[in-house]
Amino acid sequence: MTAVSNLQLKTSPWQTIVLLTLSLWLGASLILDWVIMPSLYVSGMMTQAGFTSAGYLIFWNFNRIELVAAAVVLTGVLALNKTAFVSNSWRRGAVILSGMMLAVALTNAYFLTPQMCATGVQLNLFEAVEVPSTMNNLHVAYWLLEAIKLAIGGTLLGWCFRQQA
Known part of the structure; x- marks a missing residue:
């Protein structure tokens, strides 16, 4: 007597990887942008001479983690496009996002973090520390890119979640 099982996988492991990576990446971005950096700013660290070095160290490490996360998400989306687990309408939009x-x-x-560090570095120890005016333009660019990243990441996370359900 043989039994035939009709059990099929409903999700690809790549969907889980993309969902997990996006969730951790966006959560870490929100913690960095809305908890860590504001607390450093409020504590007065931005007016100290070592702020540029500390900020560069924090963002250098976080940017490398972001690059790995972005590569994993892109790889996962490309792998999902070669499977039958996702709909055709999802494929092109997910790759673009x-x-x-x-x-x-x-x-x-490779642009904003090194530029911010170069702009904010204090080369003369005898001058008072003040934030250069060009730093404000770089901060606006950073916050604009962060808003774009969170909007795109949230959209992609929603699409992946709907595909998994």
Whole structure:
């Protein structure tokens, strides 16, 4: 007597990987942007001479983690496109959105963070520490990219969750 099982996998492991990576990445971004950096700013660390070095160290590490997360998300979306687990309408949009998230991570890692560090470094120990005016433009660019990243990541997370359900 043989029994035939009709049990099939309903989700791909790549969907779980993309969901988990996006959730951790966006959660870490929110903690960094809304908890860590404001607390450093309120505590007065931004007016101290070592703030640029500390900020660069924090963002250098976080940017590298973001690059890995963006690569995992893009890889997962591309792998999902080769399976039958996702709908055709999802495929092109998800690849574009995950590519945009990688572009944001690359811009943060290789343009904004080094530029902010170079702008904020104190080269003369005898001058008072003040925030350069160009730093405000860089902060606006950073917050704009963060808003774009969170909006795109939230959209992609919603799409992945709906595909899994």
